[in-house]
Amino acid sequence: MNLIRQQLANELNVQQQQIQSVIELLDGGSTVPFIARYRKEVTGGLDDSQLRQLEQRLVYLRELEDRRKVIIRSIDEQQKLSPELEQKINAAETKTELEDLYLPYKPKRRTKGQIAIEAGLQPVADLLWSNPEQQPEQVADDYIDSEKGFADKKSVLDGARAILMERFAEQADLLKRLRQYLWQNGHLTASVVKGKEKEGAKFRDYFDFSEALNKIPSHRALALFRGRNEGFLQLTLDADPGSEATEGSQAETIVADYLQFEHQQRPADDWRLQVVQWTWRVKLSLHMETELMGKIRESAEAAAIQVFASNLKDLLMAAPAGAKRTMGLDPGVRTGIKVAVVDETGKTLGTNTVFPFQPQNQVDKAIRTLAGMCKQHKVELISIGNGTHSRETDKLIADMLKQNPEVKATKVMVNEAGASVYSASELAAQEFPDMDVSLRGAVSIARRLQDPLAELVKIEPKSIGVGQYQHDVSQSQLAQSLDAVVEDCVNAVGVDVNMASVPLLQRVSGLSKTLAKNIVTFRDQQGAFKSRKQLLDVPRMGPKAFEQAAGFLRIPNGDQPLDSSAVHPEAYSVVEQIASDNQVPLGELIGNHTLLTQLDPANYVDDNFGLPTITDILVELDKPGRDPRPEFKTANFKDGVEKVADLKTDMILEGVVTNVANFGAFVDVGVHQDGLVHISALSNKFVSDPRDIVKAGDIVKVKVIELDLERNRISLTMKLDEKASEPAQKPKSATKKQHSSRNNGAKRDNKQPVNSAMGSALADAFAKAKKD
Template identity: 65%
Template sequence: MNNAINQMIANELSVRVEQVTAAVTLLDDGNTVPFIARYRKEVTSGLDDTQLRNLESRLGYLRELDDRRQVILKAINEQGKLTAELEANILGADSKTRLEDLYLPYKQKRRTKGQIAIEAGLEPLADNLWQQPELEPEAAASQYIDADKGIADSKAALDGARAILMERFAEDAALLDKIRRHLQTNAELSSRVIDGKEQEGAKFKDYFEHDELLKNVPSHRALAMFRGRNEGILQLSLNADPSQEEGVRGSYCEVIIADHYGVTLGTQPADTWRKQVISWAWRIKILMHMETELMSTLRDKAEDGAMQVFADNLKDLLMAAPAGPRTTLALDPGLRTGCKVAVIDPTGKLLDIATIYPHQPQRQVAQSEATVLGLITKHQVNLIAIGNGTASRETDAFVAKLLKDNNLKVQSVMVSEAGASVYSASELAANEFPDLDVSIRGAVSIGRRLQDPLAELVKIDPKAIGVGQYQHDVSQSMLAKRLDAVVEDCVNAVGVDVNTASAALLTRVAGLSKTIAQNVVDYRDENGRFESRTTLKKVARLGPKAFEQCAGFLRIMDGKNPLDSSAVHPESYAVVKAIAANNSKPLDAIIGNSEFLRGLKAADYTDETFGLPTVTDIISELDKPGRDPRPEFKTATFAEGVHEVKDLVPGMVLEGVITNVTNFGAFVDVGVHQDGLVHISALSDKFVSDPREVVKAGDIVKVKVMEVDLQRKRIGMSMRLSDEPGQEKPARKPQRQSQDQSRHQGNRQHSNHQQNNRSGGNNANGAIGGAMGGAFAAAFAKAKK
């Protein structure tokens, strides 16, 4: 089965099965994805970290599927019902849905009406009426009347026979597959407001009367509707026949059932009864089953899409350009409680703190200026970080005036506070600064975040950073796993200075657990800085396997061996020494020597252990050792005099920063305490299917203000600077854009609500039974053609 799993994954990833087999072996041996992607390229033939993450996820699913397969095979075999054909179908099932369909008739369950009817001996009646339409139902049923078995009359016998067939149809895996495929292509998701909830659920007004093909519902709209249902505002149902004329009772799915069993319905004696069986089987059994399943599938798909949006945004935020090791004065703005000030050195060490009150109600401007100016002078500050929360623009204006009045060449930057309060109140912050107020800790975090976003943000639960889409509505365990993988990949892509890194950052390095990471810090505190990578082997519990996984990602700056500051793995140092020896050059002479390195042929230094990919990477790394893959540091310049939403005027062109990218567009901070929305249709003059094709979190962009809603504090923007406010655009309705914007705002503070049980759906109202009429016959005849 392992070979079958590997082949399936290979087909899905469009790679060779040998690559998958090699990667699976490495993963099973305890190797991490970052290590495999970077240092085992020969083994996997160059699978990258994204492919390996997908492979790892799919491998887990398929192994769970195989475990379930074995349980099902055993259960059916113990019942003595495992035929060769059934076993082959179960072994060939490629999804959990297909597997459970096959197991459905054999699953242990409470006694049903169908089972009771079979026990009463009614199965022959069911089979005869289904297969011999010339039989008269009442007459045939009269032969099965038996009061001792609970069959009081012909009606009871026919009811029992119908129940047997209904359950048989509802457990037919092949039939369910046909209906499922039809619904996946043709069914609509219908959303309706619950009577009396219109005012309470105004934020869901776009979905008060909404119909959309199930296959076309994007993740953000699906999750919006599911949230509306969970909050008791919306009722969702599956419309299996959206193109059907109003008043027609039959469903095309009933045609599928008849066709599946080769049944032709006409005017023979049993046909009316058989039509009723089909109708009831569809409406009472199969439709409810399919609606639950397809809704669940839609939710899973939507959750996966939302988690991917969060993961992509998180990666962009983590990989944002660092300002670098510069002495930084950080301000956590506030009004009544004042602005908290922290000065940190280039390594993030706290040097000084203060509290100033430059704003109302205290308005101590002169004293505040003197305090800040004194700190800048005392510590030779060359960078100022200002949190973007309450009073941020007022604080930014205060700092700008101070710098201008004193002719200071100090750069001031607005920094996102998302998650800073979480860190401030965390055990990690308390251990680091036990005697500091949480707001001062927040200022420290803001300053460090500017120096190195990655190193600081790893201290915060990724879910608290707030760059997601409906992150509160998805599986929190799956979201955490996805985000942890993103953080791990980013940290290892950049590399970590082992002599300055926090335990939180070291924990994200491949091969290091939380305990080992803390042991590294403890060893450093007790013995001083690490002078070489080999010293890491002295750290408690950092054994050979952990060293193999982590060594290449840990940097020793200015250590004994210059290679320790690069991404060259210690296991490959012999290759570098061979390059130096073969060219009669000392090690120092080849590191960073671009002219020499570009003249080398990687193939000349390969052997059985180190192949062409590894040697090529080594030469590239030697050219720019320890290079940071993150972009150059740049900042947006907010417009002067624009501090609040009321300062915005349609037509303004402003510079801003992308704060969040969703499926429906991007949100931009232009410095007014409220992000504006650039809808996907306004991102470019060209068609855009995914906003991330154009922008990512952290990008600096030019936008034009298109619409300002002061009452609801909503801002519509466009990156097509030729657009004019009020002109017709090929976007969705303005209210849909507003709905998208309100969702973005709601995501920041939304908390989960207990899911309400839904009732109803697209089931038939009133009595079900009797002949299905000419509409069904016409549809069936058309299908048969």
């Protein structure tokens, strides 16, 4: 544990005592949101991102330590554990280093080398390697034994060679040298599987491709691996990019240098050279290829998961429209537009289905029905799902509002991703047992405008559709990362315990699904909670769970004014002391900006509550229950622009950022097909990370710079003075030389024009990921 604390402290650049405190809190059952918000003195003010990183690394390092113990025990049982080896094992900092050291001692199936050793050929291998003056054939002649499977000199020498190859291929230091060289100099190459050119056309940019291992961006790496998995691409490691096939590999030179081999025309040198060459070509090249491709994939998956997590956070933390009566519309053509109206609390007031489109064309009837529901239920907001026929539905609502000026409602287009998943879920069936599945989606669309966070937590995070290659990454790691995002968002906003659903409550710090259900059941049976203390009466709500959850659960208009704030019950005494010292009632202290800004937090510091906590308390009292989410705004889509064919180059539009990837941002401009703003078109200045400029949910102005109607692709720019390009030509398959030139552009100045073929390929890949 001392070593783990020291390593974590170095990685996070903090004190070991901070690390120790966090480890004790985590091991004691505290959650990251609770530690970040209410234990700042103990952790030295570590924020939630640092705590998440610490938590993740702690798991890795503990697994590393457990594996280290297993390996030492295994080698010791073999009576092969020397003090030097044990020291190396204890010094290993990664699982890869540890497994390299264990490789020679790891139980394995019988190999050619082991069979040769069992046949007594190890003296041949040792003699020829240590004494190259020996004649290989003469040495081998004494070890021919047909009964043991070595009937001639050649088979004896092959067996001896296998012994040495396997021995050398298990040298940890050699593996380390090769790994470092290949990572710095090797290339990943791709070629099309013969006969798959037409079927795999979407991967044509990679039919003849090569790029440095350490420079491949995550989205390109995942596209390559997807092409291989779908049977269209072959991927290989090129250890010597630019070298002719007849030249020897630099990797072989590294092996020779490590083994201190030099060909001096001695009798055994040709045989020894074969040992060196075959050690690389037969034993190590495939091993390194598999390992380094795994490293690329692991890195690419981590980056993709981070993109997904960042986009999910932006979507969950989108501005809520608030507690207003809302009509939700789930657009459809033949099946009609599903309609649902919910009240300020999200309770369903009425549902219907209208058929304004083909084949029924009941436009007038649809307008009358919608207007009647708006008037009957006093609708203030109309939430329109952005799926098929959303723009036509948007126009229908605009016509309805024009024809019925007494309807004072604002129409808003919302992202309907995941609504169908929720509609068919067990949760939706429990909530609306008598409602048609299609109408449940309309309810969800209405609620997600009122409060995106409260509604989206009901949907499995990866079904929300804001990821990059989400089905190509580790599903367990993806789920773990997204669950952490949801937990952080829910606790950052806080939850009204008298309004929250079970899915929302179970994301609160310290609450399990069972406890969340118990809270709702208790609320249904006993009525609304009047105080946080009353939560202790909920079955299975113990002191620890209460400690973790109480500060994030809000009770507006309860018996205790502080219960509606983020002040934790454990700190109520501090607030009462502040009120007493300033001779004001507790209720009048809350929100008293003039008084609170004059107080010195240091005056209330004691053994239990330090300066960070007191400062947080005063800030919270100034604006109790403040929502960290931004102000609600809507985008105005251009009238008459409803499909890609309606777009023209140089057209300036307002749109909503739906997704941010490493290569740019996707923007919904209201034509059922998101346009791509490449990273080079986000700003006039250099951009290394698109998220520095935009995030999901942002409303932006963009200009159309290129249209590819055949492939339904839209290229946009946020540099509104940028000139449109010529119409896109059908892209040709790139050569390795062209790719090398382009791929070296990983360091490319973002002010350079976007390669339209690559832009289209990226759009293709991302659209496929979203569809999945």
